[in-house]
Amino acid sequence: MSNRTILIVDDDQKIRTLLKTYLEKNQYEVLLAHDGASFLAEFERNRDSISLCILDVMLPDTEGFALCQSVRRRSDVPVIMLTASAEETDRIVGLELGADDYIGKPFNPRELLARIKAIHRRAGHERGQTPRYFRFNGFVLDILERSLIDPDGVSSALSGMDFQLLKLLVEHPGEVLDRSRLAEVTRGRDLGPLDRSLDVQVSRLRQRLQDDGKQPALIKTVRGSGYVFSTTVSTGHAL
Structure with missing residues (x-):
């Protein structure tokens, strides 16, 4: 699996554009979705190449939590949740559903990039470990x-x-x-x-x-x- 393809779902076009531009400058391939339905369609089309998903919690047709559950039923690809809520409950729910990390809005793109790199680095090291x-x-x-x-x-x-x-x-x-x-x-x-x-x-x-x-x-x-x-x-x- 490539460590360079990220699928992002967020209903805010400005955030989608910002993340796509920023991550592509850092040599990532970026796929975008604006709601739950388009995210699931993109995920199914590109499941074998996606190395990480970024899910906004609040979407017009569903919650990011439901998408996280759906991803976990299909794959162990890493998931980062985006939440505008200051409530710790949202973060805990995401982790309980299998998310790998979370970041609050508004966020610094550099911090998100650091989180992405850390997750990819950890995932990349797993294949070389012995014993099995x-x-x-x-x-x-x-x-x-x-x-x-x-x-x-x-x-x-x-x-x-x-x-x-x-x-x-x-x-x-x-x-x-x-x-x-x-x-x-x-x-x-x-x-x-x-x-x-x-x-x-x-x-x-x-x-x-x-x-x-x-x-x-x-x-x-x-x-x-x-x-x-x-x-x-x-x-x-x-x-």
């Missing part, structure tokens, strides 16, 4: 396919940030990983003092791992520090 499989508590994380195989043998795709978080945890079992390091790996930046998105992400991952949120046995909270993956992990190149 990490096994723990009956689960298997497949690094190449970015998927999680549960104890019943059922495989499911992981969103970008969920994959990055679980990958970091299984690579460092028994090691306390502080919040700033987790944020840097999953988001490419530090968390603000009131930003609870990492905690939401950990909670979602615990559910995927059937880890009791009240008394977790796998991803344990280290108060005042971060989290620790408290189990034995084995690795291999074949299932």
Whole structure:
């Protein structure tokens, strides 16, 4: 997959034009959509070449949240949400639905570009990682396919940030990983003092791992520090 094709949906023509001009100057190919229907049509036509989607939350015919869900049912392509709302709830909802990052309006195009580059950089590094499989508590994380195989043998795709978080945890079992390091790996930046998105992400991952949120046995909270993956992990190149 190319790391240079971005599909953007926003009902504001000025924003679409601004982003297309700015990103093309930085050697990206840009596809544009003005509403949910045109976005889904573009996504289906170009699914194999799109490396990242940028979704506005508020659209005339739907919400960006619904589009994010639709993308996640079809692909693990990274997603950045654009929101004009100052409410943290909007950001949390986007992350819960599988978005990889979010940015508030108005935004600096340079910051958006930095986020795009960080996501592409992380995604580009995944293919070269060895070993391929990490096994723990009956689960298997497949690094190449970015998927999680549960104890019943059922495989499911992981969103970008969920994959990055679980990958970091299984690579460092028994090691306390502080919040700033987790944020840097999953988001490419530090968390603000009131930003609870990492905690939401950990909670979602615990559910995927059937880890009791009240008394977790796998991803344990280290108060005042971060989290620790408290189990034995084995690795291999074949299932």
